[in-house]
Amino acid sequence: MSDVHIVVLAAGKGTRMKSRLPKVLHPIAGLPLLDWVLRAAEALQPASTTIVVGHEAERVRAHLAERPDVALAVQEPQLGTGHALLQAEPHLAGRHGTVVLLSGDVPRIGARTLRALVDTHVQAGAAATVATAVVDRPYGYGRIVRSEGRIVRIVEQRDASPGEQEIREINSGVYAFELAPLFDALRGIASENAQGEYYLPDLVGIYRRQRRVVETHIIEDASEMRGINSRSELAEVSAIVRQQKNEELMAAGVTLIDPATTYVDADVVVGADTVIHPGVTLEGSTTVGAACEIHSGTRIANSRIADHVTVLNHCVITGATIGAQASIGPFAHVRPATEIGEGARVGNFVELKKTTLGAGSKANHLSYLGDATIGPKVNVGAGTITCNYDGTRKHQTVIDEGAFIGSDSTLVAPVRIGAGAYVAAGSSITDDVPAGALGIARARQQNKDGWAQARRDEAHGSESNARSGAGPGDGPKEP
Numbered sequence: 001m002s003d004v005h006i007v008v009l010a011a012g013k014g015t016r017m018k019s020r021l022p023k024v025l026h027p028i029a030g031l032p033l034l035d036w037v038l039r040a041a042e043a044l045q046p047a048s049t050t051i052v053v054g055h056e057a058e059r060v061r062a063h064l065a066e067r068p069d070v071a072l073a074v075q076e077p078q079l080g081t082g083h084a085l086l087q088a089e090p091h092l093a094g095r096h097g098t099v100v101l102l103s104g105d106v107p108r109i110g111a112r113t114l115r116a117l118v119d120t121h122v123q124a125g126a127a128a129t130v131a132t133a134v135v136d137r138p139y140g141y142g143r144i145v146r147s148e149g150r151i152v153r154i155v156e157q158r159d160a161s162p163g164e165q166e167i168r169e170i171n172s173g174v175y176a177f178e179l180a181p182l183f184d185a186l187r188g189i190a191s192e193n194a195q196g197e198y199y200l201p202d203l204v205g206i207y208r209r210q211r212r213v214v215e216t217h218i219i220e221d222a223s224e225m226r227g228i229n230s231r232s233e234l235a236e237v238s239a240i241v242r243q244q245k246n247e248e249l250m251a252a253g254v255t256l257i258d259p260a261t262t263y264v265d266a267d268v269v270v271g272a273d274t275v276i277h278p279g280v281t282l283e284g285s286t287t288v289g290a291a292c293e294i295h296s297g298t299r300i301a302n303s304r305i306a307d308h309v310t311v312l313n314h315c316v317i318t319g320a321t322i323g324a325q326a327s328i329g330p331f332a333h334v335r336p337a338t339e340i341g342e343g344a345r346v347g348n349f350v351e352l353k354k355t356t357l358g359a360g361s362k363a364n365h366l367s368y369l370g371d372a373t374i375g376p377k378v379n380v381g382a383g384t385i386t387c388n389y390d391g392t393r394k395h396q397t398v399i400d401e402g403a404f405i406g407s408d409s410t411l412v413a414p415v416r417i418g419a420g421a422y423v424a425a426g427s428s429i430t431d432d433v434p435a436g437a438l439g440i441a442r443a444r445q446q447n448k449d450g451w452a453q454a455r456r457d458e459a460h461g462s463e464s465n466a467r468s469g470a471g472p473g474d475g476p477k478e479p
Contacts, residue, residue, distance in 0.1 A: 004098050019231075044115065082186055130172075132216050143171070253272030274293070345363070357369070420436045421434065422439070
């Protein structure tokens with residue numbers, strides 16, 4: 001295979017999306033449309049990749065900031081696909097080989113299809129090879145006009161005659177071009193059409209007049225070249241991609257109780273014998289180990305879940321690491337940079353942020369643990385709070401192995417609870433508690449005998465005086 005150079009057209013406004021976000025950055029299964037296209041192109045091991053941007057170019061540039069292998073060409077104004085491809089010329093000067101042209105809004109194009117397209121192009125010695133497909137509903141697509149089996153031209157929907165509109169073979173918008181004659185030919189395209197644009201398909205007629213070889217490659221799965229032009233199309237293609245991902249998981253031994261309501265992003269990995277209940281969302285780079293159980297209503301994003309973990313209903317886990325045999329939830333919130341150790345338990349309405357919870361430790365009820373390092377076998381009682389923020393800076397709380405934190409305790413950071421120490425329920429701890437000690441920080445209880453009855457008697461007397469019109473009497477006072 002000769003050198004392959006990828007050019008992706010991503011300059012359009014995507015008017016029908018009605019969005020400030022560039023169309024090519026709208027996501028499907030966790031990846032922007034543009035990223036799906038680039039991933040498919042990587043199978044060709046391209047010598048170069050150029051993306052033609054225009055509308056909201058800076059946002060696309062920012063998205064690609066960590067891709068130094070990708071060059072950007074700016075199309076301004078946008079005068080059609082032929083004009084767009086011409087903007088890539090400075091990035092391809094002095095190179096040779098094959099240019100593969102892709103559209104940034106056609107996310108399902110497959111790597112196998114692209115390899116077959118290039119093979120067809122090279123073997124035919126073609127100046128241009130057009131990827132085509134035969135569909136039942138060709139409306140809106142350019143039609144492939146043939147004579148004696150050979151492609152003659154491509155006619156756009158708006159310019160097609162009634163007879164041409166009946167043709168079911170359509171232009172996918174994906175091409176392979178011989179690089180050497182390409183840009184000179186592009187400069188020969190005219191704009192005499194319904195939109196006054198420079199149509200790339202006009203290259204077919206130009207090359208035929210130059211007696212160059214123009215070839216076609218029919219895509220077997222026409223759904224691969226389905227473009228995204230509206231939010232409804234985005235949703236339809238998203239559903240197709242999700243279904244494929246779910247089928248892959250089930251084939252690999254994952255149980256999905258209801259695939260229709262299970263949302264799994266493209267890069268998520270799930271181990272065999274894991275059971276996923278309805279209404280679960282797994283996002284980003286999440287990995288879930290083997291024999292886990294993820295219950296309904298849970299969202300896990302960019303997290304690592306080890307084997308035999310149970311996540312109960314309605315939990316949110318983002319950017320966290322969960323150790324083997326841990327139990328989370330229900331209604332737990334595990335925030336970024338949190339590590340939960342093997343066999344640990346995080347119960348209902350517990351929130352952890354940037355916290356390490358050691359192996360076998362428990363925080364079962366109604367607690368906030370932020371910026372904390374908690375050792376193994378620690379018991380955190382209900383209603384415990386680490387007060388980690390003083391209004392200016394965050395501070396650390398350290399709870400060493402085997403400590404017991406009584407219910408409704410407030411740990412005012414920076415503070416350390418030593419190994420095996422106890423904190424009495426209801427305490428507000430502002431100083432370190434040594435290992436093995438008991439920390440108590442609360443006012444001494446006082447019982448005032450008869451106070452409650454005297455208060456009730458006073459209230460009853462006030463009501464009687466009000467009804468009789470008498471003045472206020474001397475009721476009982478607080479001792």
